[in-house]
Amino acid sequence: MNKNNMVRIFTKLLYCSFLIVVICAAGQASAQTTGERTLIRGQVLDSESGEPVLGATVIEKDSDNRTVTGVATDFDGNFAIRVRNTAHQLEISFMGYATQTIPINENENITVNLVPSMETMEDVLVTAEKVTETGLLNIAERNLTTSQVTIDASDVENTQSASIDEALQGRIPGVDISANSGDPGAGMQIRIRGTSSITGSSDPLIVVDGMPYDTSIPEDFNFGTADQEGYAALINIAPSDIESITILKDAAATAMWGARAASGVLVINTKRGTVGEPTLNYTFRGTLSELPEPIPMLSGDQYSQLIPEAYMNRNGVPLNTVDVKEFQYDPQQVYWYENYNNNTNWIDAISQTALTGEHTLSLQGGGKKARYYTSVGYYGSQGVTKGTGLDRLTTRLNLDYIVSDRIKFKADLSYTHSVRESNYTNGVRGVAYVKMPNMSIYEYDEEGNPTPNFLSPANNVQGGYSRTYNPVAMAEYASNTQTGERIVPHFNVNFQLIPSLLTSTFDVQFDINNTKRTSFLPQNATGRPTTETVVNRAADMDVDAFNITTKTNFIYTPTINEDHSLQGILSLQTNDYSHITHQVLTSNTASSLLTDPSVPSRTQNDDLELTTTFSEAKDVAALVNFQYGLLDRYLINVGLRGDGNSKFGPENRYGLFPSVSARWRASGESFMENLDFVDDLSFRASWGQSGRAPQYDYRYFNVYGNFESEYLGMSGVYPTNIELSNLRWETLTGKNLGLNLRMFDEKIMLDVDLYQNRTEDLMFSNLDITTVSGFTSMDQNVGVLDNQGWEVGLYTTPYESDNLRVEFNFNISRNENIIREISEFYPNEQGQVDRNGEYKRFLQEDNPFGAFYGYRYEGVYADLESTQARDANGNVITGPNGQEVYMTFNYPQTDYVFQPGDAKYEDINHDGTIDSRDVVYLGNSNPKFVGGFGPSVTINKQLKLLAFFNYRIGYDIVNETDMRTTNMYDWDNQSAAVMSRWRNPGDETDMPRALFGAGYNWLGSDRYVQDASFLRFRSATVSYSFGDRFLERLKLDDFRMFLTADNIMTFTNYRGQDPEVNMRGGDPFGIAIDNSRTPPTRRFTLGIQTTF
């Protein structure tokens, strides 16, 4: 309580200090106005011909080069200008002449002779030191005390990707980016140094042009049957608009951005106008995507042989095909025969080869005063699953106007329109895998004639919606469209309060992000009777988010002397985020053509919806940050950030988060002077804290809600939650040790970092609490979590000459996720090993999570003899009456006796029964190493070859696809691997017998655990820039063509389709389970880029 008060007072003090600065500065700025005006006359002549110059511009400029007033010369080259101050200067300019600046003389008549000039445009000076605009202090890369990486967009511009996150995949050590799904428009999961929170978002904060940029969709928005991750908004910035991307990794760097930055920061800067004549840039990319070969599944004939066999094996009773007509195969029963004697490949039926086209047109240029960059892009993409696609239109306008040497402003405007088509449910591909292959896609009528109708029975032996349905009908008839409109205007004023000493910037950004989801589930997609609410179900969901972000910076840059350098910043940031949602979900519209929920339809059932919400959250922050350098060798950076957030109650509303970091440039010391080849050798150390706010708004209030249903005609009110007065900031404390080495004129660059990020007061949303309280869950701070590891990045240029340049980059990293402390109320194990398909997971303090336990698989019991129970010495165990004992499962509770052909598990303790005591450690889903590498070769500065590989080494995943497609346990179709199943005593095989709905043939065992280490040839690009002569002929400035192939080849021992499987974030019991079944597509891209 006391501490909290102090924090609050301190935060306020920070604010006050700003005010003082603002007031002083404002006073200074306004102190310079004077009154009287003086009339100056003059004439402008051509210095060579002596002719008057008509239309030349004459402007009065103050000492900051700000235009005060201006006139143009008349027909005789004469002008008259009333100047405000005779201490100002006059600037005379005209096209084709050199601009002249002359002092204003007391003489009232001036003659100016303009010298004709060919060169009127200034050359752009490229500064030697690489500085990245981060929106706060801009520090040269060589002086950074924190761990951050910048990559130029040109490094990744050749890859085909809808969004820059995909393009970054595997390129930066410590940054793990993976796809949520192979469908177009699906978001990417970005993790910087692991998952630092077990709840809520571990996504990094995106900062675009110095301002935070939201990528999430509000929690209370109904995503329908699709999951939320599938909807994660893309970073909707056209990749070609991006100039550079910087990733801030350690806590000292992210501490500056506060609550939302606890999982790292991605700083994106877009292209801006440059001084020069307008250049028009056009880029086209066309891509062909296709699925790799799917897992071979049984054909209809093989399937209809398997099922009766499995059924018979259960208890010797054969499948009654009189009742189960799906397997009757009786040509007399025309309807059943025609519809259920097929060999349908459902996967092929829902797949397509997809085409993607992208066009971007940009215009860039500017003069001394104004500069502009503007672009329009269109991205149209189909998915490899029918019914999926993405259309997107992006536009951007970045304007810079230099009012004077002291005042500049920027106005940026971006607009994105996107339409994303998805399947109604995520599971279409999953259903297609297991759908009965003997069933027809289209229905045959009673006479056996094919009809154009999809075969969608309400129910068949395999079940009904939502477990199974006709996937082709679902993909083609059911719709799910998400439309997004996003406008982001951003205004910035940069004002030098005291030239070269104190600069202030004021930013305000509005972010209007509207998303609409409409979906419709027609009757013929599910086949269910028209009385059910899953028939003709129409949804219209709308979420309108509005975000105002402001930032006020005061940057202090004194020049002391050569030995000392100092920079400081005071920053004041506010953010106000509000959103409204409207959601309508109705069912049973009169016809499958009436797809809008506003037509008369049913609304009153529990599973239907009619809701609106409004929610708002605000945060404010004050930040102070100083960087001091001594002798260019010793650098230290200290920062302090105070945060206030409306999601907390008054008790815990404010948080104070310090950071400190330092860099020692050893190469600058005298003892290293002799090592000429070392450009820079530096050691870095940092420590910093940042806080994370909870996900939901208003939780510190006891909120009352309304029952949707009435009672006796009245509506009831009830408390929806517990008031959370205990919830505190989740604090992330990061420590980082780093090394930067630059050698041989930066031909070898090495960055090494070692880190530990500790999350304290770990927040857990909806942790189950005792229901005696009347509630089932609440948000709590439950424990301590560590993420620790190291990362190495190596960037080399092994060979460089005039005609040839070879580069090679390599990165590798390792991260471990460890729970250090956890509330005793948090359950410590999960998974019931007495059920098929489950693995045991434990939550043990001081152990990384992601480990799983299960049985050891030993193949198949070939015959009766082999099912005898044996003790440790291999002798058959006998019962009290001397009878032979056979192996059982889970004696005495379950007491299933293993039969010949059943799966055989290792009896670890040799007690003759397989139970939880035989469960052993099987694997861990944490990769030991992840990273990427790749060479690039440039020949003659014209031909460029790029290759990129990424890898993950040393992790195990549970191949659930394998499990589900070889268990032979129900009516689901199985993979072709089950053709080798055990059938008769004596069969030697690894595949157990088919056993319908019984037995323990697919317990969680090492049979499905596979090492998923892989090396993937991620992309290869050939690009060719045409030579000058060719360009002249075409009257182009630049013309480049490129060809890229993505996901070319994967080297792995993993037996599934794609070894790149994520651990489910936010769950300490999450392990990597491969059940997505949608592998990354192989893509070929052809692109051209021209500049006019």
Added chain:
Amino acid sequence: MKINIYKKLIFLFVVPLFISCDDALDLRPQDGIIREEFWQTKEDVQGAVIGAYSALLNSPPGVGDRPIPEYQFMWGELRGDMVLPTADASRDERDIATMNILPTNPLTNWSAFYRVINFCNTIIDLAPGAQEQDPTFSQEELDRFIGEALAIRAYMYFTLARTFGDVPLKLDATLSDTDNFQIAKTPQVEVLEQVALDLQEAEAKVPESFDTNMASKGRFTKYGVNAMQTDVFLWLNEYDNAIEAANKIINSGNFELIEANNSWFQTVFAEGNSSESIFELQYSLQNQNPFYNMFVERPRYLVAPTVLEGVFGINRDEPDEQDIRGERTSMVASNATIYKYSGLNSSELKARNAFDTHWFVYRYADVLLMKAEALNEIGDGEQALSIIEDVRERAEAIEMTAMPVSADDSDAITDYILAERARELAFEGKRWYDVLRNARRNNYERIDLIKSMAITSVPAELQQSVLAKLDNPNSHYLPIYFYELYANKALEQNPFYE
């Protein structure tokens, strides 16, 4: 001078902006009500009371557990001998029916009940504050609301104590995460005594009737409280009190047994709120019951094969002579489906989108038979038998099911009452509790009642193990759901399931 004005202006406009940042961060939900703003008027309190009733019918929006009547049905019938779970029932439901009950069975989760308890506690704690705010809020109205909350809470604890035995007793509202939820169990008898105490207080506060018949049946009146009192006193073995409570209902003259006729089923069950009804949960066309999914669409429960003959009886000589409570009231014999909650009249089912049959908590016949049970326990077998006769007569019970017992054979009368209750209250979620209540008296003198029920309902291969389990009285109560033990360290599992 100019500078000064400028400075002052900035000060005036900018400084308050920042100084008030505490206020700026103090955001309140705009589309919900918070506790600080609620509890101002009598309408607010009424809304909260209706909320507590609503929670008896449905889970609140976004909460995934089952409606309370569904738990009542499963807990009261699955372990009994009148219901058979089908293949469409979940494994968890079938496990309860075969007494293979584990703490991991989610059907042992009591969260829906404690949620309602907390709603009631909130009303009891906070409604008096609203009366202080609202001058038009009379003491009488406040009493009525609090009385209803007490009665609903009593109903919940009564159910929990009968189902789980010892349960945690929480009598104050959960408001903030600073409250203590680590509450140990209270012995069953103390819970029942608390229920009796609450009912006594409620009886004094609730009215005899509300302004509409629907409200008088759908909200707790004095008679609803008296009915539950009768029940509670039977569990506490306080028979005189039970008879006294039952007599208050009988002597009021507001209730009657409706004579058997063609529309009897329709009047009593399909429409509900008849003169036979004391307290019913009022499902309606706008708020339909969960029974369509349970009994009709893909039925999860069917009538056990022994019921038709064993409970209602068949007169093979006179097939038309039927107990009106059997065929086409409780069940449809031809397909063994439960009819009580889905019939529109004796011949038709209700339409799919018109499932509004109520859940019957107390009916007049129930109270009469409870009174008979109490009378039998105090040795007045004669009166007990005459009540049974009254009930049977109006139901046209067939001769075959009549039991010739003498007035001093109290065990036989107990059997008779139980058999009559099975007929009268079939599928109303009472069977298991009725048998358990009678079996446990006098230190489980009649444990045979439970055992013989198990023999008829459990598959033969499991009978031996089930009978062995039932010897331990702790097995008659459900285990505490395993997750509850993680979250509440003060709880101890029912020893039978450890």
